[in-house]
Every structure is written in C-alpha cells, then in structure tokens.
C-alpha cells in the first residue's frame with residue numbers, strides 16, 4: 001500500500017517536473033539548465049511534501065526530514081547513474097533499456113531510504129493515520145467494581161427543518177429511555193430537549209405536539225436560525241440534569257451508544273465522546289475530505305478527537321466550565337477537549353440519515369472547516385511569515401542573478417517575463433496574505449462586539 005502510494009507520487013512528480021521544464025523552456029524562454037533546475041526543484045518539493053504527509057504520514061520535523069530526503073534522493077540518483085553506466089559499458093543494451101533498468105535501484109533505494117531514514121516516525125501502514133494513533137486505547141473497566149447509580153439525564157437534540165424525522169426520533173428515544181429507566185440507570189424524570197433552530201417548516205409545531213403527548217419531551221425555540229453549533233450550545237447551557245448528552249436529530253448516530261456513555265460516566269469519566277467506527281455510509285467525497293481535514297487540524301496543533309462529531313456526554317461540571325467560554329465563533333469540537341477533565345470514548349457505527357436532507361451542504365461544510373482552523377490555530381499567520389521570508393529570499397536571488405547578467409554578459413535583454421511575472425507573483429502573494437490577516441481581523445471584530453450567540457424565544 002505504501003509502495004503504491006510512493007509510486008503514484010513518483011509518477012505525479014515526474015509529470016509535474018517535466019511539465020515545468022517544458023513550460024519554462026517554451027513560455028519563459030529559460031535555457032535547458034535553468035528549466036531543469038526549476039523543474040527538479042519543484043519536483044523535489046512536491047514529492048517531499050506528498051511523501052511526508054500522504055505516503056508515510058510522517059510526524060518528523062520538516063527541515064531535518066527534508067535534508068534526509070535530499071540525501072536519499074542523491075544516493076538513489078547516483079545508484080541510478082552507476083547502473084546505467086555499468087550496463088552501457090558492459091552489455092550491448094541500448095541506452096533506453098539501460099535507463100529503464102536503472103530506474104529499479106533508483107526506486108528501491110528511494111523507497112527504502114524514505115521509509116526507514118527520511119521519514120522515521122510514521123503512522124501505521126494500511127490506513128495509516130497519525131491522528132488516529134493519538135486516541136487513547138479503549139478504556140476498559142470492570143463493571144462489578146463500579147457502584148451502580150441512577151443518573152439524571154437530559155438529551156439535547158438540535159433540529160433544523162427536521163419534521164420528517166422527529167416522530168421516529170422521539171419513538172426511538174422513548175424506547176431507549178424506558179429501557180434505561182427499567183434498568184435503573186437513569187431517573188424516571190430524565191428528559192429530551194429539542195432545540196428548534198429557527199426552522200422554516202413545521203418542526204416547532206411538531207415539537208409542541210410531541211411535548212404535549214410525551215411527558216419526557218421538552219422544546220427550546222430559538223428566535224431564528226443560528227446554525228448547528230449555536231443551537232447545540234443553547235441546549236447545553238439551558239437545560240437541567242446531572243449529565244447532558246447531545247445527539248443529532250437525524251438518527252445517524254447509533255442511540256444505543258448512550259447506554260455505554262452513561263456507564264462510563266458512572267465509572268468516573270466527565271466527558272464521553274462518541275466516535276464513529278466506520279465512515280462507510282458517508283459518500284467517498286465526504287469521508288475523504290473529513291479525514292484530510294482532521295489530519296490538517298492536528299498538523300496545525302488543534303486538539304480534536306478524530307472522527308468525533310457532536311455526539312457526546314458531558315457532566316454538569318464540564319457544562320459549567322463550558323459557560324466560561326464566551327467566544328462567538330463557535331467550534332465545540334475544538335473547545336471541549338480544552339476543558340480538560342477525564343474523558344473516555346465510545347465507538348459506534350454511523351448510519352444513513354433517516355429522512356430529510358443533510359443541512360450541511362458543501363458551502364456550510366467548508367465554512368465550518370475554516371472556522372475550526374482559524375478559531376484554534378494561528379498557524380496560517382506563521383505560515384504567512386515563512387512565505388514572506390521565502391519569497392523575499394527568492395526575489396533577492398533573482399535580483400542578484402539579474403545584476404550578474406547585466407554586468408558580466410551581453411544577454412541583458414529587457415525581458416517581458418522578468419518584469420511582469422514578479423509583479424503578478426508578488427501581487428498574488430500579498431493579496432493572499434492580506435486575505436488571511438483579514439480573516440483573523442474579522443474574527444476579532446465579531447468577538448469584540450460580544451453579541452449574544454442565540455436568543456431563546458420559548459422553552460416548553
């Protein structure tokens with residue numbers, strides 16, 4: 001599996017490298033040496049970053065692993081050359097065949113060198129995943145050693161245009177609560193709070209009806225749509241109960257995990273995260289982007305529980321701690337690990353949405369993802385500084401080169417490329433940097449206003 005990835009990176013890298021060389025020759029009028037230098041540099045940078053993050057999911061320091069990687073490439077290339085020369089001088093093969101054979105030691109040395117030398121710390125093979133490895137092992141406790149206790153539970157369910165699923169959700173929750181009450185693990189007064197996030201369909205009417213017909217059902221109506229995270233927070237901060245469990249309305253999260261969550265709570269854990277075991281029911285696109293995203297977050301130093309959505313149990317004490325966080329840009333998945341406290345993880349299978357449509361179209365998903373990064377990491381800012389330094393350095397080298405051409409050669413033609421390209425390049429980089437800074441400014445702007453994150457219209 002890793003070898004296949006390595007080969008894919010190799011092929012991609014060759015294509016990009018060759019493409020750059022031809023581009024430089026035909027469009028930028030570079031000579032052969034310059035084009036090759038540019039093509040190889042880009043190829044090496046690309047293959048390094050792909051191999052580091054994708055092929056080997058390495059957690060090595062970037063500079064030291066880059067130097068080791070360069071060394072490996074150097075040795076591999078020397079072996080390649082030596083093989084080709086040896087074959088050409090001892091056998092009557094054509095240079096093409098010799099070159100083809102030479103690729104074998106090149107690839108072998110490159111692969112083994114990268115695997116065991118350049119990228120030392122790696123995720124496990126197969127679905128190698130650096131983030132997954134960070135998870136604690138499943139916590140196992142001896143149920144007999146834990147004194148059974150009856151806990152008072154509130155379940156918070158944010159709902160936005162969920163009229164198609166609420167009846168089914170209620171009947172499943174009713175079954176679950178009844179079973180837990182009979183087993184004497186939760187109090188008979190345990191309850192469910194549906195938070196209507198400004199739905200435009202009949203969701204609130206349905207909640208009112210359910211509240212009348214079922215004693216355990218309550219509702220919170222927000223004054224308008226504020227998004228999943230705010231709706232969830234409104235629920236968490238407004239309801240009573242010794243523990244609060246949050247779960248989506250669409251029945252994607254397996255409700256039977258709640259029983260286990262409560263067991264962990266009784267065993268002494270303050271927060272119990274529901275983590276999906278498999279993402280098979282999601283589309284390939286969604287599961288791939290989600291995985292890449294969790295990885296990116298952890299690379300940027302954001303603490304987050306891998307594959308955990310907002311299905312979790314929180315004790316009263318942790319809810320009180322959550323109240324101290326007054327940020328407007330809300331990304332609960334990032335905040336809750338920051339609370340501290342002891343936590344455990346319950347694994348469950350994620351099902352298809354029971355009915356209705358996902359309320360997270362691509363656009364919302366992207367904005368949520370961006371929220372997660374900018375709310376918890378200032379890495380993009382550091383990145384800008386590094387980029388700025390790099391670009392300045394490159395410009396400096398180009399300037400030196402231009403002066404050299406002007407002074408010592410007769411080739412100093414006032415060129416289009418050397419005048420116009422840097423303008424575009426620098427203009428682009430500056431805009432990018434300004435944009436990222438603007439993102440943070442916008443955050444500060446909304447934080448300083450201290451506007452309420454939600455307004456409750458009614459509680460039943």
Ligand code: UDP
Nearest residue numbers: 158159160197227228231248249358359360
């Ligand atoms: N939701 C909400 N407000 C919104 C969008 C969604 O309260 O603006 C609720 C929605 O009703 C559901 C949960 O958030 O209970 C998760 O949404 P969804 O299932 O659509 O997201 P997905 O599972 O597709 O990521």
Ligand code: MG
Nearest residue numbers: 248250252353
């Ligand atoms: Mg869903």
